[in-house]
Amino acid sequence: MIGPVVAVSGVDVVRGGRFLLRDISLEVSAxxxxxxxxxxxxxxxxxxxILGAFGHPTHGTVDVLGARLGRVDMxxxxxxxGHVDPRHRLDLPLPVHDVVLTGLTNTPELDHRRTYTRAEHERADDLLAILGMADRRELRWTTMSQGERGRTLVARALMAQPSLLLLDEPATGLDLAAREQxxxxxxQLRSQVADLASILVTHHLEDxxxxxxxxLLLRDGRSVVQGPVADSLTSTTITECFAHPVELRRTDGRWSATSPGQRGPN
Ligand SMILES: Nc1ncnc2c1ncn2[C@@H]1O[C@H](COP(=O)(O)OP(=O)(O)OP(=O)(O)O)[C@@H](O)[C@H]1O
Known part of the structure; x- marks a missing residue:
């Protein structure tokens, strides 16, 4: 698409007289x-x-995929x-493959008025394979582990080939191996889909x-700092954001955070 994928300008969100967000501006490009x-x-x-088109700001403007919130059919x-929400509600024992297919309509169940094409079935299998789930076709949603659900939901969110992927704490509750996978x-997805833009929420730099x-670092609804990671993810910015002294390191591309003076004997 032409122009930014997300453009947020001067956004406040006020609920019950309280500012949950204050003067947020953000531009995310493909x-x-x-x-x-x-x-x-x-x-x-x-x-x-709000970026997932589930709500409106109190003040300011939000454009998502070129559409101004408040003027479009949300x-x-x-x-x-693509929205990965770990609180995804589904009480049916759908097979993993079908859960991924529901991403095409963003509905809890398959749309039985619709025919799913062979290419769509293949895409569901390909996405599951990328996320390390190729050998788990027999799994059903109701008995899947949290890690299996997390990976299935990422595949589901990508079925409709979105230009914007929102990930809300996707690694929460995963064991070490599941998180790393x-x-x-x-x-891998990000490298394969060149134009994809994504926003991932987490508390943990290790995730x-x-x-x-x-x-983008937020504190009390305000932006503390934002921009390329070389400038925005530093010991100083994380210390300010969390109001706690933090030493940040980056090794082989991954981040880790500790409090100074709390390292062990090695
Ligand atoms: N509808 C609402 N009315 C009033 N306050 C709300 C409403 N929704 C959220 N809040 C408050 O807004 C603040 C921001 O909430 P939000 O869930 O966005 O924070 P968060 O950064 O995602 O937090 P966490 O890391 O704990 O998930 C919180 O203090 C929360 O209690």
Whole structure:
């Protein structure tokens, strides 16, 4: 697409007389992969909710995929946005492959009025393979582990070939191996879909994929810093954002954070 994938300008969100977001501006271009970081209550989910076309700002403007919120059919816009929400509601024992296919309509179940093409079935299998789920076709949603669900939801979000992928704490609850597989899968997807833009919310720097290119740090609804990771992800910015002394390191593309003076005997 021409122009930014996301353009946020002067956004406030006020609920019950309280500013949940204050004067947020942000521009995300195709091919950029943003981390949205901040302590509990900073406003991360509130911002992602709006970018996912689930809500409107109180003041300011938000354009997503070239559409101005408030002037478009939000439901239609949502079908062009891949949204990975760990609170995805599904109570049916759907096979993993079918869960991925529901991403085409962004519905909880398969749309039985619709025919799913052979290419769509193949795409579901390809996405599951990228996310390390190729050998788990017999799994059903109701008995899947949290890690299996997390990876399935990323594949589901990508079925409709969105230009924007929103990931809300995708690594929460995953064991070490599942997290590493998920992050490797996200890195692989990002390299395969050149124009994809994404925004990933997390509290944990260890949960950032190596392909993360930019970061927005929020505190009390305000932007502390934003921009390319070389400038925005430093010990100083993270210390300020979390109001806690933090030493940040980057090794082989991955970040880790510790409090100074709390390292062990080695
Ligand atoms: N509808 C609402 N009305 C009033 N306050 C709300 C509403 N929704 C969220 N809040 C408050 O807004 C603040 C920001 O919430 P939000 O969920 O965006 O934070 P977050 O950064 O995602 O937090 P966490 O890391 O804990 O998930 C919190 O203090 C929350 O209690």
């Amino acid at each position: 091919g950029e992969h943003w981390a949205l970081l901040g302590p509990n209550g900073a406003g991360k989910s509130t911002l992602l909710h 439901r239609e816009l949502r079908t062009h946005i 998920l992050l490797a899968g996200i890195d 950032l994929p190596t392909s993360t290119s930019h970061a």
